[in-house]
Amino acid sequence: MSELGEPDRLLRGHFDRAQERRYVHIPFDVPRGVRQLHVAYEYNDRIPADPLVTGGNTLDIGLFDEGGIDEGSPGFRGWSGSEKLEFTIDEQWATPPYAPGPIGAGTWHVLLGPYKVAPRGCDWAVRLWFDPGITEPSPLPPSARSNSAASLPRARGGWIRGDLHCHTVYSDGDSLPRDVLVAAGAAGLEFLGVTDHNSVRHQLAYGTGGDGLPIVLPGIEVTTYGGHWNAWGTDRWWEFRETEAPVVAATMRDAAASGAVVSVNHPKPFGPAWDYGDIAGFHAVEIWNGPWPRLNTVALAFWEERLRRGERIAAVGGSDTHQLKTPDPDARHSPRIGAPTTWVEAGPRPTVAAILAAIREGRAFVSASPRGPQLYLDPDGAGRACVEARGATGCALLLISEAGVVDASTIDADAASRSIAIPAGTHYVRAQLVDRTGDVRALTNALWAERL
Numbered sequence: 241m242s243e244l245g246e247p248d249r250l251l252r253g254h255f256d257r258a259q260e261r262r263y264v265h266i267p268f269d270v271p272r273g274v275r276q277l278h279v280a281y282e283y284n285d286r287i288p289a290d291p292l293v294t295g296g297n298t299l300d301i302g303l304f305d306e307g308g309i310d311e312g313s314p315g316f317r318g319w320s321g322s323e324k325l326e327f328t329i330d331e332q333w334a335t336p337p338y339a340p341g342p343i344g345a346g347t348w349h350v351l352l353g354p355y356k357v358a359p360r361g362c363d364w365a366v367r368l369w370f371d372p373g374i375t376e377p378s379p380l381p382p383s384a385r386s387n388s389a390a391s392l393p394r395a396r397g398g399w400i401r402g403d404l405h406c407h408t409v410y411s412d413g414d415s416l417p418r419d420v421l422v423a424a425g426a427a428g429l430e431f432l433g434v435t436d437h438n439s440v441r442h443q444l445a446y447g448t449g450g451d452g453l454p455i456v457l458p459g460i461e462v463t464t465y466g467g468h469w470n471a472w473g474t475d476r477w478w479e480f481r482e483t484e485a486p487v488v489a490a491t492m493r494d495a496a497a498s499g500a501v502v503s504v505n506h507p508k509p510f511g512p513a514w515d516y517g518d519i520a521g522f523h524a525v526e527i528w529n530g531p532w533p534r535l536n537t538v539a540l541a542f543w544e545e546r547l548r549r550g551e552r553i554a555a556v557g558g559s560d561t562h563q564l565k566t567p568d569p570d571a572r573h574s575p576r577i578g579a580p581t582t583w584v585e586a587g588p589r590p591t592v593a594a595i596l597a598a599i600r601e602g603r604a605f606v607s608a609s610p611r612g613p614q615l616y617l618d619p620d621g622a623g624r625a626c627v628e629a630r631g632a633t634g635c636a637l638l639l640i641s642e643a644g645v646v647d648a649s650t651i652d653a654d655a656a657s658r659s660i661a662i663p664a665g666t667h668y669v670r671a672q673l674v675d676r677t678g679d680v681r682a683l684t685n686a687l688w689a690e691r692l
């Protein structure tokens with residue numbers, strides 16, 4: 241933004257490798273009477289945030305106003321990761337995901353996070369302009385609604401399908417919330433968990449959904465340097481700057497206590513991984529993130545290890561879709577919304593509360609897409625498991641307990657049912673569909689012993 245002339249404030253510094261993954265807050269003063277703030281930053285050896293790319297610098301940025309930097313502070317104006325090298329905050333508008341509003345006089349802080357630091361270090365500079373007179377970009381036209389979902393196979397009564405993980409321009413996605421919601425509806429989804437990184441500003445842009453569009457589950461992907469976790473059913477930001485496992489666990493417990501449903505996201509290599517070991521405090525594990533072959537077997541094992549210990553944690557899936565307009569160069573992300581799909585038993589009149597309850601209680605299964613396969617697991621009350629598979633012809637059906645595979649068969653009809661005896665003393669069973677290449681196509685949550 242050289243046309244803006246000399247900045248009103250110039251902040252500079254250097255990070256070395258010892259400071260990697262540790263946030264710092266850089267103070268600056270804002271005088272009275274400012275109505276617009278523009279921020280631009282730069283640094284050497286810039287590389288993408290993708291964990292597969294190393295050897296350079298990735299510097300995350302956020303902003304706190306005069307309201308302060310404490311945990312949960314209303315002074316948090318936003319965090320844009322390393323996606324945007326400049327942004328504007330005006331009284332009336334702001335670059336997503338930043339919050340517009342009064343530019344109060346006092347001490348503000350730039351939040352800098354050296355996610356990756358190059359061997360020769362990171363020299364950074366942040367420039368700030370007061371009242372540069374930038375006009376709000378004109379809004380993009382909305383995309384048209386589509387009803388291509390009309391031909392989807394029906395779900396069992398009371399069950400609906402959705403995606404629990406996606407991104408917009410409010411973090412590192414390429415589309416506006418309304419366009420992501422329209423795309424989710426066109427794909428046949430009936431609910432959408434909206435999970436931009438360290439932001440809740442996207443929730444306002446999404447609205448509540450419904451009325452012919454998917455129901456919006458207001459969420460956030462809490463993005464820390466030791467792992468990511470989703471919270472759905474929350475409208476506030478949660479502490480992401482700390483990487484001490486007890487702090488992360490306490491934050492997850494606080495989010496859960498507030499009524500949110502909390503999941504550990506993509507606990508697998510390059511997910512990014514989950515570095516917090518055995519902390520508790522979450523309801524669910526994202527056992528399927530993006531395309532199945534992207535190391536989701538590791539996430540599935542993370543969940544299964546906890547099931548074997550008797551921890552009643554739910555399995556969920558999320559596409560992690562970032563781009564609708566152009567192909568996503570990051571192969572970890574699903575190329576389309578709803579791949580995978582999470583199906584929940586939310587009853588005849590689904591609400592946000594009913595969907596959250598179904599996830600929390602594990603009344604859910606995950607499958608490859610909104611078209612299926614569908615996989616339902618029910619007890620018969622007499623020691624047998626009833627499995628119903630739809631759209632799974634040619635797949636292997638596995639029934640799995642804490643002891644391993646209890647039963648295996650091949651599905652040879654579009655609508656197939658099995659009644660399978662459960663060995664006495666079994667703690668839980670779950671069902672899984674696997675195709676002939678060995679890829680999982682659908683899996684259920686665990687059915688625990690007292691229901692068998």
Ligand SMILES: [Zn+2]
Nearest residue numbers: 461468505511
């Ligand atoms: Zn993530």
